[in-house]
Amino acid sequence: MSLVAHKYTPTEMSDQELEATFAAREHTVNLLVKALRQQIDKGTLSSYVITGPRGAGKSTLIQMVNLRIRQDAELSAAWIPVRFPEEQFDILSLRDLLAAVLRLLGKQGFPVAQTWLDRVEAEPNEEQSEQLAITGLRQTARQTGKRFILFIENLDQLLDEHLDDRMKGTLRRLLMSDPFMMIMGSTVHLTDALKTYDEAFFNYFGRISLDRLDAEQVSELLRKRAAYDGNERFLRELPRQQAKVKTLVHLTGGNPRFVLMLYELLSLQQVATIVQQLQRLVDELTPLLKDEMERLPPQQRKIIHALMDRGGTAQPSEIAGSTRLPLNAVTTQLKRLKDAQIVEVLGGGKGRAANYTVPDKLFSLWYQMRYLGRNRRRIELFVEVLRVWFAADERMETLRKLTGSQSPDVPQALHDTAVASEYSEVIKLEGAPKEQVAKASFNRGISRLMTEPILALDDLLQVVHSRVVFDNLLAEAAALAVLFAPAEELSPRIETVVSAFSAALESLPSALAREVAIGLLNALANPGTEETWRRVFEALLPRLKPEVAEAVRFFEPVAKVLEHKDATLLNPLPPEQRELAQEVLGKFESKS
Secondary structure, three states: OOOOOHHHHHHHHOHHHHHHOOOOOOOHHHHHHHHHHHHOOOOOOOEEEEEEOOOOOHHHHHHHHHHHHHHHHHHHHHEEEEEEOOOOOOOOHHHHHHHHHHHHHHHOOHHHHHHHHHHHHOOOOOOHHHHHHHHHHHHHHHHHHOOEEEOOOOOOEEEEEEEEHHHHHHHHHHHHHHHOEEEEEEEEOOOOHHHHOOOOOOOOOOOOEOOOOOHHHHHHHHHHHHHHHHHHHHHHHHHHHHHHHHHHHHHHHHHHHHHOOOOHHHOOOOHHHHHHHHHHHHHHHHHHHHHHOHHHHHHHHHHHHHHOOOOOOOHHHHHHHHHOOHHHHHHHHHHHHHHHHEEEEEEEOOOEEEEEEEOOOHHHHHHHHOOHHHHHHHHHHHHHHHHHHOOHHHHHHHHHHHOOOOOOOOOOHHHHHHOOOHHHHHOOOOOOOOOHHHHHHHHHHHHHHOHHHHHHHHHHHHHHOOOOOOHHOOOOHHHHHHHHHOOHHHHHHHHHHHHHHHHHHHHHHHHHHHHHHHHEEEHHHOOOOHHHHHHHHHHHHHOOOOOHHHHHHHHHHHHHHHOOOHHHOOOOOHHHHHHHHHHHHHHOOOOO
């Protein structure tokens, strides 16, 4: 299965596919179309630059505006769209840019433009050829009664690398004083040519910034893509897969291109396959993301490396310490990285230190796997995918299947985790926050379940003893410690886990303790675990604080149903509790 699908490249889409699959940016298209409509009879024109990370949808947005112009009689009577290729290797000057406009107009069926292009190309003097191109474009605009919209991607490269100060000044005068054309461009970063005070285009372009997609917008994108593909199964399951949609937002940072690259993974139900596909995807992304890194100035590359080495989030003082760069240099470069939407700020203000993070999760995953130690990051990849891709009940079932599987399809990466000492050292760090220690213990416990179950259980019990309720780690660790205990050690293990778990609950506020206790009993409910579940419940109930015991007492009829196989024993429960009890009982049924 190819994840980097070329059919998602906007320029290769048919109008029908583009229209059917476009999502989440409609309000931005409407804003730009409205601006074009308002400028039809204006004596001056405003140009625009669309900014956003690679894959944010800049090309798709431009393609949609182009399509809207062609579909609208009023707009198509006033404007001629001129769409440049994404890469313009033959444009090294303003003359080249203007000649390229004439060439594209000639290909669109405007013979007057082709006639002027022939004269431009025949003129050996560069400046005179430039003037001929300007005259030719004016004449074409007058003859057609329309003005031109130049759609130019990577506008920053054109202005920074190919136009000198004289050329930029000439282009600005053309756009302002005799406006027969306007520019709608795109750029990843707002570079000096667009934001420096003494540059010709300082504050000239109206800026349209593309934010990352949220979960609702990602759902819309997935729904439209699946509808166009005729993926009926996906469409049926999507309303029930919102946890997985949130996972996509988490892994991709809300980047539409990466969402579509991972689109097919939502249909997979085996974590091993997902891990393999994500590893493959990381490899396929290397040319794109490596190029992104190489475009950054050296100090910014070093700062990104320091951020990645600290897990993706750090304070400026921490970065300064690990990079040996002056703190003022670090803060300056972080501001530039923030302006370029490569990092964002978490917290800060009112005397509190700000944390900087890289919001693009797939970039973080790629960088860490490629540059920061393969074994350690393979563990993190597996654990992260396992924890956020699957809901708790799916996660338990998947773990049980994996630990009992002898299939060669289970990736070697899962076996490697048991002996990857680099990552294991994380939980030995003195002075580390207890949340970090607990999460590291949990991750290592999962990684060892397949090959070292006894050591895995010790790791999971360490989470229980830590009394940390982080993303329900406490309940899940306790459940795993019971479910994966070797059969000959199950009885003493249940007693040990229940004692540790109930002691941990003692230190929690009652409301939170009730939630965590219910979380444990839900996590324990799996096909074939009826007897284990009953024993844990009966051992746990007397050890709970009265208010917590009362909150979970409605599970008593569940234990009786499991023992006597009589569902009518639930009838005395109030309707809401009966529904919860039936839901738990349903988890014991075998899932095909």
